[in-house]
Amino acid sequence: MSDSENxxxxxxxxxxxxxxxxxxxxxxxxxxxSLVDLPLSTYDIIIVMGVSP
Numbered sequence: 001m002s003d004s005e006n007x008x009x010x011x012x013x014x015x016x017x018x019x020x021x022x023x024x025x026x027x028x029x030x031x032x033x034s035l036v037d038l039p040l041s042t043y044d045i046i047i048v049m050g051v052s053p
Contacts, residue, residue, distance in 0.1 A: 019044055 001009075019035060023045055026033045032048040 023033050023035050026045065026047060030047050030049070034046045034048075035044060036046055037044070
């Protein structure tokens with residue numbers, strides 16, 4: 001594998017790990033946290049703060 005392939009793979013793994021670490025920290029504070037994979041969305045984590053009436 002080339003160096004750029006290795007860097008790309010490591011960046012992907014790091015990003016995935018960071019999402020899970022952030023979700024774990026947020027779960028301790030807000031309880032209702034979800035990791036999501038929404039097409040065409042820039043968001044990976046959703047925090048439900050309350051229910052609309």
